[in-house]
Amino acid sequence: MGQEVARLCRAFGAPVLAHDIRSYEDFYRAHGVTAVTLDALLAASDIVTLHVPLDASTRGLIGRPELARLKPTAHLINTARGGIVDETALAEALAGGRLAGAAFDVFSEEPPTNAKLLLQPAFIGTPHIGGGTAEAVLAMGRAAIDGLDDPSREIQFVK
Numbered sequence: 001m002g003q004e005v006a007r008l009c010r011a012f013g014a015p016v017l018a019h020d021i022r023s024y025e026d027f028y029r030a031h032g033v034t035a036v037t038l039d040a041l042l043a044a045s046d047i048v049t050l051h052v053p054l055d056a057s058t059r060g061l062i063g064r065p066e067l068a069r070l071k072p073t074a075h076l077i078n079t080a081r082g083g084i085v086d087e088t089a090l091a092e093a094l095a096g097g098r099l100a101g102a103a104f105d106v107f108s109e110e111p112p113t114n115a116k117l118l119l120q121p122a123f124i125g126t127p128h129i130g131g132g133t134a135e136a137v138l139a140m141g142r143a144a145i146d147g148l149d150d151p152s153r154e155i156q157f158v159k
Contacts (some may be wrong), residue, residue, distance in 0.1 A: 001049030001051045001079070001080075002018070002049070003027060003031075005049050006018065006027075007031060007032050007049070008030055008036075008046075010031050010032055010033075013070075015034070016031070016032065016033045016034070017033070017034050017035075017036050017040070017044060017045060018033050018034070018035055018036070018041070018146055019035070019036055019038045019040075019041045019043045020035070021057075025045060028149075032117040032157065038066070039069060041077075042066055042069040042070050043066045043069050043070075043071075043131050044072070045071075045074060046071065046073065046074055046075070046127075047074065047075045047077065048065045048070065048074065048075070048076050048077065049077040049078075049079070050062070050076075050077065050078045050079070050084055050085070051079075051080055052080050052081070052084060053080070053081060054080070054081035054082070054083050054084060058081075058083075059083050059084065060083070060084070060086055061084050061085070062076070062078075062084060062085040062086065062090075063085075063086040063089055064086065064089040064092075065085075067090060067093045067098070067099060068093075068098070070093075070098075070099055072097060072098055072099065073100050073102065074097065074098055074099060074100060075099075075101040075102060075103070076090070076101075076102040077102070077103050077104070078102075078103075078104045078105075078106055079104070079105050079106060079128075080106065081106050082104075082106040082107040082108045082109070082110060085104075087097060087107065087108055087112075087114050088114065088116070089115050090102055090117060090118075090123075091114065091117035091123075092116075094117075094120040094122050094123055095116070095120060099122070100122060101122040101123065101124075101126075102120075102123050102124070103123070103124040104123075104124075104125055104126075104148075105125070105126045105129075106128050106129045107125070110128070112125060122139060
């Protein structure tokens with residue numbers, strides 16, 4: 001997902017910074033992406049999008065210190081997983097004018113209950129239902145059918 005966002009941003013001529021624990025040097029070189037530290041990315045970016053799994057290393061990745069590094073004109077987008085961003089700290093940053101805006105379709109608790117965040121005028125919250133589109137359902141059905149035709153796949157039944 002992050003690479004797709006990078007491609008789209010570059011198509012519009014936007015500079016793209018990236019921070020990852022993995023090396024994607026070939027992709028970065030081919031698409032004009034600059035690899036930087038997380039601190040440098042937060043300090044320089046107008047829009048930060050998150051594309052990481054939720055695990056021990058990413059839980060709370062964006063908290064008060066990281067939000068404080070963002071420009072007051074920056075926007076934060078999380079379509080990755082709930083729990084990556086400290087939602088209470090985000091609500092405070094938005095309420096205090098220390099961040100221009102945020103948009104999430106994932107939350108630490110779903111359905112979301114953090115009214116201080118949800119009621120911020122500079123916050124957009126949507127349901128995490130990308131897999132419910134007609135295109136996604138069709139793709140899943142085709143993948144299932146393709147799997148039926150593959151004799152190397154072993155079917156296991158769990159009781």
